[in-house]
Structures are given as C-alpha cells and as structure tokens.
Amino acid sequence: MSAPEETVVVAGPVDGSSRKSIDSLIAGRYACREFSDRPVQRRTIEEILRTARFAPSGANIQPWCVYALAGASKQRVSAALLEAHRNARDEHVSEYKYYATELPPPYLNRRQEFGRLFYGSLGVAQTDGEARANQTAKNYIFFGAPVGLIITIDRRLETGSWLDLGMFVQNVMLAAAGRGLQSCPQETFAKYHRILRPLLSIPDEQMVVCGISIGCARQTTSARLMPRADIGEFASFAGFDE
Numbered sequence: 069m070s071a072p073e074e075t076v077v078v079a080g081p082v083d084g085s086s087r088k089s090i091d092s093l094i095a096g097r098y099a100c101r102e103f104s105d106r107p108v109q110r111r112t113i114e115e116i117l118r119t120a121r122f123a124p125s126g127a128n129i130q131p132w133c134v135y136a137l138a139g140a141s142k143q144r145v146s147a148a149l150l151e152a153h154r155n156a157r158d159e160h161v162s163e164y165k166y167y168a169t170e171l172p173p174p175y176l177n178r179r180q181e182f183g184r185l186f187y188g189s190l191g192v193a194q195t196d197g198e199a200r201a202n203q204t205a206k207n208y209i210f211f212g213a214p215v216g217l218i219i220t221i222d223r224r225l226e227t228g229s230w231l232d233l234g235m236f237v238q239n240v241m242l243a244a245a246g247r248g249l250q251s252c253p254q255e256t257f258a259k260y261h262r263i264l265r266p267l268l269s270i271p272d273e274q275m276v277v278c279g280i281s282i283g284c285a286r287q288t289t290s291a292r293l294m295p296r297a298d299i300g301e302f303a304s305f306a307g308f309d310e
C-alpha cells in the first residue's frame with residue numbers, strides 16, 4: 069500500500085477575498101496531533117498573541133502568561149518531560165484538577181466515546197497501557213509541531229480568571245487557524261510544572277495550566293475526529309419569534 073500523500077496546510081496570511089469566515093475557522097479548528105516540521109516564524113506567533121490578547125476578561129485584568137518555545141529551547145523542554153514521562157511519571161501531579169473524579173452522565177458517556185474514537189483511530193487497544201503511554205509521550209514533543217506554548221496563570225486569582233484564560237487560549241487557536249496553522253491544547257503539561265518551572269524561569273506564583281502545540285497540520289487523515297452534541301442537548305430557547 070502506498071503511503072498517503074502528505075498535505076501541508078499552507079501557513080501565512082489569507083488574503084481579504086479568501087479570508088475564512090469566523091464560523092468556518094471555529095468549526096475547522098481541531099485538536100491536531102500530527103504536525104509537519106515546517107517552521108513557524110516568531111513574527112507569526114507574535115501576531116497570533118497580539119490578536120489573542122483581545123480576549124475579554126473580567127475587569128480587563130488579562131490574566132494570561134505565555135512561554136513560547138521553538139528550536140533548541142523547545143527540544144530541551146521536550147527531552148526533560150519525556151525523561152520524566154518514561155521514568156518518573158507517578159512522581160508528578162498537576163497543581164489543579166482538570167476532571168471530576170466521578171464524571172456523571174452525559175459527560176462520562178462522552179468521555180468513553182472519546183476514548184473509543186481516539187484510540188480506535190490510532191489502532192491502540194484501550195487496555196494496552198504501554199501503547200497508550202507511547203501516545204501520551206507524543207504530547208511532550210508537541211506532536212512534532214515547530215512551536216509549543218506553555219500557558220500559566222497567577223495562582224492568587226480565582227475561578228473567574230480561568231474563564232478569561234480559556235477565552236484567550238481559544239483566541240490563540242483561532243488566530244492560528246486564520247493563518248493556516250493548526251493547534252492542540254494540552255493539559256498534560258500541567259503535571260510537569262516542577263520540571264517546567266526552572267527550565268522556563270516560571271515564578272512561584274504562576275501555575276502551569278496547559279500547553280498549546282502550533283504548526284502546519286500533516287494531514288494524512290480527515291481532520292476532525294470528535295463529534296459534538298447538537299444544540300438541543302445543551303440549549304433551551306424562550307421568547308423568540310418563530
């Protein structure tokens with residue numbers, strides 16, 4: 069069987085006439101886990117962050133903090149995290165809890181579906197711990213992306229500021245998509261804050277929240293894997309004229 073042809077999504081600003089609508093950018097973003105090594109310039113990342121900073125935040129406190137990594141700096145981080153993932157993963161724990169211990173329905177069902185679809189697409193049995201660990205390891209090389217961001221927040225801030233931060237993270241990913249770049253948000257980095265802190269000189273008051281891989285997608289399969297519940301499952305309407 070011949071290898072599927074690699075399609076590299078072209079980076080660079082789209083011109084006015086072909087500028088994608090915001091709807092198609094939102095719907096076209098997906099968690100990309102296979103990137104081409106095509107470089108992304110610092111200038112492009114600066115543009116993305118300059119756009120993303122227009123995220124709203126309560127009282128405009130702008131609680132985001134970003135460590136942008138490429139080249140040797142990214143490799144140093146990846147090497148340290150891979151080492152920890154291979155040899156000491158049980159010694160590291162995130163400073164915040166991402167998932168509820170007991171997920172109620174419908175979230176539990178959706179998480180189970182995620183597992184089936186995700187590991188199914190990789191040909192990995194969910195019971196195969198080693199294969200799953202190998203897949204998790206790819207997080208730490210930013211899935212081959214040329215740029216990795218580490219996102220932190222001041223631990224003295226409250227839950228509301230995490231809402232603001234989420235909007236900023238989404239803006240980063242959409243601004244990347246608008247430039248033909250894909251991304252993957254990654255909470256897996258939070259676990260290794262003790263390694264990231266000295267490597268990136270992260271001050272004590274900052275908590276590692278997540279990473280974001282950014283680059284050109286290496287598209288060998290169709291992009292979006294994960295379905296969404298239709299609006300009837302999460303929205304209700306009142307008072308609209310038909």
Ligand SMILES: Cc1cc2nc3c(=O)[nH]c(=O)nc-3n(C[C@H](O)[C@H](O)[C@H](O)COP(=O)(O)O)c2cc1C
Nearest residue numbers: 097098099182207253254255256257278292293294
């Ligand atoms: C805050 C956040 C953290 C995530 N962490 C990871 C991660 O550590 N590793 C990973 O492969 N995907 C991660 N994801 C991606 C989700 O699995 C993905 O967004 C979800 O399955 C929906 O798929 P889609 O984004 O392709 O539509 C994360 C997503 C979010 C929003």
